Amino acid sequence: MEAKKVEDKSPWLGRSIGRLEDKALLLGRGRFIDDLGAPPGTLEAAILRSPHAHARIDRIETARARALPGVTAVLTGKDIEALTAPLLGVLKAAAHSFPIAIDRVLYVGEPVAIALATDRYIAEDALDLIEVVYEALPPVIDPRAALLADAPLLHPGLASNLVSDRSFRYGDPESAFAQAAFRVAIDTRYPRNAATPIETYGVLADYDPGADAYDVLSNFQGPFSLHPVIAKALKVPGNRLRLRSPPDCGGSFGVKEGVFPYIVLIAAAARAAGRTVKWIEDRLEHLAASSCATGRLTHLEAAVTGEGRILALDWDQIEDVGATLRAPEPATLYRMHANMTGAYDIRHLKIRNRVVLTNKMPSGLNRGFGGPQVYFPLERLMQRIARKLGLDPLAVIRRNLIAKEAFPYRTATGGFLDSGDYQGAVAAALEEGGIEELYRRREEARAEGRLYGIGFAAVVEPSVSNMGYITTVLTAEERRRAGQKSGAQATATVAIDPLGALTVKVASVPQGQGHRTVLSQIVADIFGLEPEAVSVRADLDTAKDGWSIASGNYSSRFAPAVAGAAFLAASRLRARLQRIAASQLNVAADEIVFAEGRVSARGNPENALSFSRLAASPHWAPQSLPQGEESALSETVFWTPPQLAPPNDKDEINSSLCYGFIFDICALEVDRVTGELRIDRYVSMHDCGPLLHPAMVAGQVNGGFAHGLGAALFEEQVYDGEGNLLTGTFADYLIPTVKEVPAPMVLHRHTPSPLTPLGAKGVGEGNAMSTPVTIANAAADALGLDEVTLPLQPSTLAPRLYGPERRRKEKTLARGRDAVRE
Amino acid sequence: MPRLNGERRHRIAFTLDGKPVSGEAEPRLLLSDFLRHVIGETGTHVGCEQGICGACTVEIDGRPSRSCLTLAVQVEGAEIRTVAGLAAGPETLCVLQEAFRARHGLQCGFCTGGILVSLNALFRDKPEASEAEIREVLSGHLCRCTGYVSIMEAALAAQKRLSGKTHA
Numbered sequence: 001m002e003a004k005k006v007e008d009k010s011p012w013l014g015r016s017i018g019r020l021e022d023k024a025l026l027l028g029r030g031r032f033i034d035d036l037g038a039p040p041g042t043l044e045a046a047i048l049r050s051p052h053a054h055a056r057i058d059r060i061e062t063a064r065a066r067a068l069p070g071v072t073a074v075l076t077g078k079d080i081e082a083l084t085a086p087l088l089g090v091l092k093a094a095a096h097s098f099p100i101a102i103d104r105v106l107y108v109g110e111p112v113a114i115a116l117a118t119d120r121y122i123a124e125d126a127l128d129l130i131e132v133v134y135e136a137l138p139p140v141i142d143p144r145a146a147l148l149a150d151a152p153l154l155h156p157g158l159a160s161n162l163v164s165d166r167s168f169r170y171g172d173p174e175s176a177f178a179q180a181a182f183r184v185a186i187d188t189r190y191p192r193n194a195a196t197p198i199e200t201y202g203v204l205a206d207y208d209p210g211a212d213a214y215d216v217l218s219n220f221q222g223p224f225s226l227h228p229v230i231a232k233a234l235k236v237p238g239n240r241l242r243l244r245s246p247p248d249c250g251g252s253f254g255v256k257e258g259v260f261p262y263i264v265l266i267a268a269a270a271r272a273a274g275r276t277v278k279w280i281e282d283r284l285e286h287l288a289a290s291s292c293a294t295g296r297l298t299h300l301e302a303a304v305t306g307e308g309r310i311l312a313l314d315w316d317q318i319e320d321v322g323a324t325l326r327a328p329e330p331a332t333l334y335r336m337h338a339n340m341t342g343a344y345d346i347r348h349l350k351i352r353n354r355v356v357l358t359n360k361m362p363s364g365l366n367r368g369f370g371g372p373q374v375y376f377p378l379e380r381l382m383q384r385i386a387r388k389l390g391l392d393p394l395a396v397i398r399r400n401l402i403a404k405e406a407f408p409y410r411t412a413t414g415g416f417l418d419s420g421d422y423q424g425a426v427a428a429a430l431e432e433g434g435i436e437e438l439y440r441r442r443e444e445a446r447a448e449g450r451l452y453g454i455g456f457a458a459v460v461e462p463s464v465s466n467m468g469y470i471t472t473v474l475t476a477e478e479r480r481r482a483g484q485k486s487g488a489q490a491t492a493t494v495a496i497d498p499l500g501a502l503t504v505k506v507a508s509v510p511q512g513q514g515h516r517t518v519l520s521q522i523v524a525d526i527f528g529l530e531p532e533a534v535s536v537r538a539d540l541d542t543a544k545d546g547w548s549i550a551s552g553n554y555s556s557r558f559a560p561a562v563a564g565a566a567f568l569a570a571s572r573l574r575a576r577l578q579r580i581a582a583s584q585l586n587v588a589a590d591e592i593v594f595a596e597g598r599v600s601a602r603g604n605p606e607n608a609l610s611f612s613r614l615a616a617s618p619h620w621a622p623q624s625l626p627q628g629e630e631s632a633l634s635e636t637v638f639w640t641p642p643q644l645a646p647p648n649d650k651d652e653i654n655s656s657l658c659y660g661f662i663f664d665i666c667a668l669e670v671d672r673v674t675g676e677l678r679i680d681r682y683v684s685m686h687d688c689g690p691l692l693h694p695a696m697v698a699g700q701v702n703g704g705f706a707h708g709l710g711a712a713l714f715e716e717q718v719y720d721g722e723g724n725l726l727t728g729t730f731a732d733y734l735i736p737t738v739k740e741v742p743a744p745m746v747l748h749r750h751t752p753s754p755l756t757p758l759g760a761k762g763v764g765e766g767n768a769m770s771t772p773v774t775i776a777n778a779a780a781d782a783l784g785l786d787e788v789t790l791p792l793q794p795s796t797l798a799p800r801l802y803g804p805e806r807r808r809k810e811k812t813l814a815r816g817r818d819a820v821r822e
Numbered sequence: 823m824p825r826l827n828g829e830r831r832h833r834i835a836f837t838l839d840g841k842p843v844s845g846e847a848e849p850r851l852l853l854s855d856f857l858r859h860v861i862g863e864t865g866t867h868v869g870c871e872q873g874i875c876g877a878c879t880v881e882i883d884g885r886p887s888r889s890c891l892t893l894a895v896q897v898e899g900a901e902i903r904t905v906a907g908l909a910a911g912p913e914t915l916c917v918l919q920e921a922f923r924a925r926h927g928l929q930c931g932f933c934t935g936g937i938l939v940s941l942n943a944l945f946r947d948k949p950e951a952s953e954a955e956i957r958e959v960l961s962g963h964l965c966r967c968t969g970y971v972s973i974m975e976a977a978l979a980a981q982k983r984l985s986g987k988t989h990a
Contacts, residue, residue, distance in 0.1 A: 018923050025931030026919040027912070028865020028905035032932065035864035121850065198869040198877055198966055199932045250867070250932030251966050283870040512930025512967050695926045695972075702969030703929065730874040730964070737961040738970040 010595070012521035012531055013758075016695035019517040020536065021248075031247040033202035033219045038278050042204070043072050043116040045266060045279040046123035048130050049289060050105035050112050053139035053359040053723020054152065057103050057112065057132060065115055065129040070122035073273045074130065075114045077102040083268040087261060088229050089325050090470050091164060096157055097324040099233075099261035105134070106154055106323035107360050108725050109288030111265065116273050120280070139359040139723040143297060143320040146356045154323060154357045163325055164355040164473055168651050170412040171348035173303075176312030180303030184385045187299050188377040191716035191790050192320065192360070194292035195367045195707060196735060197511065199250020201259040201281035201290060207271035213240035214267045219249045221256040221365075221509050222552010225467065227542060229327050233264045242543040245509050252511040253707065254365030254554055258291025261326065287728050291364035292717050294332045295320035296373035300381050303348075308389055308396040312348035315340060317373075319355045322362040329363055330355045331470045335370035335555075336462065338415025338469075338655040342378050343422050343458040344400040347412050353473070359723045365554055367707050371461070371769030379457040379773040380788065383780060393777070397458050398426060408754070414652025416643055417659045418753045418761075422458065425687050425749045429663045432747050433683030438667045441680065451670040452680070455777025458663050459770040461688070462656030463762020464488050465555035466644040469655035476649045484646040488557065488657060489548040492566035494523060494573050495634035498619040500612030502527065503535045504570075507551035508562045510538050513764070514696045515558055519566050521693070522758075526570040527577075527611060528594035546636050556762025559692050560658045561639065564757030569637040576632035581614050583626035641755055658753045658761035660688040664770045666778040675794030675801050677713060677779060679742050684770070687749040688763035689756075698746060700764045705744045708771025710736045714791050826895060834898045838863065839907025847894040854878045856894035857904065865906040865935050869964070876963035879936035880904045886940045905935035908942055918942055918980045927976030929967035937963045941977055949985050953978065 024030055062074040077100045087097045100111040115126035138152045145151055146161040154161055177183065204217040214234055220226075220243065231241040243263075249256070262279065270277040281290065296319055303312040319333045333353050340351060382400075386393035401422040402409050409417040438454055445452035468486035471479050493505040504519050515538045520531035540547055550557075574594065582589040585608070587601040600608030618625060618632045625631070647653040665683040670676070684701060691697045714734040718726040727733035744767075752759030776788040783800050826832055826849040835844035838861065845860040852871070857863045857880070866889055869875035873891040880889045881903040909916040915923060918938055928934040937960065944951055944959050951959075956977050965973060 022923045026915055026922055028935050030931050198875055251930040699926055699929055702971040703967045706969035729872055730870050738957050739961045741970050743971045
């Protein structure tokens with residue numbers, strides 16, 4: 001192998017180098033949670049789950065199960081309740097919630113009992129021997145029905161299923177609506193779907209009675225604001241709950257936040273059994289009872305001028321969180337609060353937010369988190385305004401976009417849009433995306449009687465969540481009493497070992513996003529090294545590593561926040577090493593340069609020493625450090641941006657730090673015979689600032705697009721009227737394969753954020769927000785639809801294509817009768 | 823096949839990635855669980871246990887198969903190849919693996935092992951497979967991270983390099 005020349009490749013950041021993560025993964029040597037082994041004597045858990053959406057538990061008979069050879073214990077809700085406290089929620093009114101049913105079940109799939117045995121097969125055998133006597137109660141599945149006065153009540157301790165009802169007013173919406181030439185309204189329903197990572201949940205838990213402490217390994221992804229929730233539920237102080245993550249994790253997309261109730265459940269089971277307990281969720285469990293996105297019913301109205309300028313918006317949102325309001329919900333409803341006006345300059349708005357409980361799986365983090373639910377009605381409305389006013393939909397979008405000169409832009413709800421050039425990005429997307437050609441194709445197709453449509457969406461993609469935004473659900477008075485919450489602390493440590501090699505540790509807990517590679521690039525650039533020389537740990541051990549409540553991998557916070565924190569920590573360590581080198585090389589510290597594995601005086605490469613020798617010196621000879629210089633063995637940075645303040649008394653909140661921009665174009669054709677949707681071209685323009693690793697950004701955009709496409713065309717957690725889950729396997733809950741996902745044309749602009757150390761913004765979730773509605777707008781254009789309901793399956797389009805099914809049956813019958821008569 | 827007793831474990835032996843292995847299995851034990859938890863070959867992952875996601879795909883006597891739909895006792899005497907047996911050595915990547923690394927054909931890597939096993943068999947048995955045939959094979963594997971774009975690119979790049987080698 002020829003020697004690598006470092007100088008040809010620096011700077012590393014911004015280049016799509018091969019990932020440090022990949023070799024082990026490709027060789028089948030990854031270290032996922034179920035690969036790591038367990039201590040001798042570990043018991044495996046299987047969970048008995050409710051077949052009812054709503055029922056009282058009269059009796060659980062476990063004797064036969066306990067008598068099965070190999071079974072150590074069978075635990076019910078009462079056993080777990082004795083060892084735990086309820087899971088704390090964001091709202092005081094949040095339902096009294098345990099990770100297992102105590103005396104009532106509230107959704108199909110809710111845990112009812114746990115069997116612990118020498119292996120999973122025997123534990124599942126034991127489940128068959130448990131007898132549960134239920135008394136069925138009427139369920140409520142539809143969120144509107146759950147709001148009715150005579151609706152079945154999910155939690156008897158609450159007055160109704162409506163657990164939160166807040167109204168907000170910004171600017172002067174009443175006057176704007178009174179003055180507007182037009183009112184345009186839309187009603188939408190966003191389906192409950194789930195990102196379904198291919199690796200399911202896993203928990204390995206142990207309890208140490210000597211220290212009254214839990215040690216839990218799980219593929220939990222954060223936010224670590226749930227660490228206190230888990231500790232409180234297990235009734236131990238935070239320093240008696242050690243949460244660890246495995247080195248590799250098989251995807252999450254937000255969903256692995258939802259493992260936290262199972263951490264409580266399995267940890268309590270380990271304590272009850274006096275043994276280490278392991279639980280690996282299976283796919284049936286995952287689809288029924290892990291976590292999914294909220295469903296949202298929205299009524300949205302706009303006050304519009306004759307030219308299509310929007311003066312005000314009036315939002316009425318009903319959030320379906322399922323059976324219990326699990327932390328951090330109702331965060332899905334509030335994450336977008338700063339950008340409820342999207343990419344548009346709209347100064348007046350009203351918002352009513354209601355949160356309702358139904359007998360379905362509880363909701364949680366899911367890629368896009370609130371974005372799909374907001375942008376679906378907002379961008380559908382833009383198209384409706386154009387249709388109603390007889391305008392070009394593109395013209396309506398462009399007329400309302402925030403002007404480049406207006407940045408940084410303060411939104412009506414308190415958001416601080418850090419940077420952007422929306423008009424420029426749209427113009428570039430139309431040009432590079434070939435809009436004229438697409439218009440021509442549409443014209444030709446329609447001339448031939450084919451169903452061809454073009455849709456657009458302009459989306460602001462928030463990243464780095466403000467830990468205080470969730471408290472917008474409380475009144476100002478309630479917030480004062482509860483204590484203000486804010487910020488988004490990111491943590492990074494850069495440390496040197498006695499051979500002068502660098503290790504970076506961050507509390508980012510990735511699930512395949514390549515964090516280790518990017519951090520190695522950042523640190524290699526700072527110290528003039530090769531990325532392979534830098535070791536990176538991104539998994540977290542709460543007992544040993546630096547972390548805070550915002551730690552974890554969510555809200556697309558890696559590139560803007562975590563990578564920035566690592567950059568700052570490495571820069572500080574470099575400054576220390578510069579001073580040490582200066583004393584050894586007898587030059588001023590700012591004359592010290594790091595390159596090609598050496599540290600030298602600027603302009604005098606002979607006056608140099610090797611990086612590893614310099615970096616190791618504080619270990620071997622601390623006395624030789626220059627006067628006043630502390631040790632330089634490691635640097636830890638806790639970084640939080642000052643722009644993330646708590647909500648103020650006017651309920652203004654900057655819910656995220658960075659706001660990227662996306663403009664999508666979809667051209668598609670609907671097959672008149674089969675109703676199948678075929679995407680002709682999909683263009684996705686992104687402005688997420690500088691790209692730290694272009695291939696990884698492409699991976700995030702392509703992956704987010706596939707999730708958005710799945711949401712648009714296939715995916716929904718469907719329940720029947722009795723609350724039975726109809727999509728409980730991958731044969732029913734369809735996710736797109738390589739045959740259904742076209743390659744989108746991905747374009748970029750690079751407006752840096754002035755608020756992040758590297759200028760980067762998040763990019764992981766945007767297409768989950770933009771793609772469902774862009775496809776819906778294209779389908780609406782193709783079929784001349786006013787109403788579009790996702791997922792757009794051929795069966796839902798059939799009435800539009802062929803007329804109502806009943807009439808056709810009657811026609812067929814009539815034809816049959818005629819035939820018989822003849 | 824001998825008659826098996828559901829109440830007890832049976833000794834089974836087969837060839838795994840070119841080496842003989844053996845262990846004890848109840849008749850109901852899945853091959854995926856046997857490989858992972860009895861042998862310790864954890865490169866084969868389990869994503870659904872319903873034969874749909876494809877993560878657990880291994881080669882059984884030359885044919886890609888779902889190890890989650892196969893009982894361990896069924897492979898007595900068989901030749902099994904997993905992702906861990908694709909490369910020439912335990913620390914070097916084969917052409918296919920190298921293409922996935924170069925083209926960023928993976929993110930979390932959980933589904934990747936099954937994909938590599940399927941593509942390895944396809945390119946060995948049908949080196950000139952068309953893009954549509956590659957897609958057909960890949961449609962038996964669910965990936966939630968990549969959107970498949972880079973997987974297709976990696977597959978095509980690997981095929982090109984492999985066929986180049988064949989013709990050389």
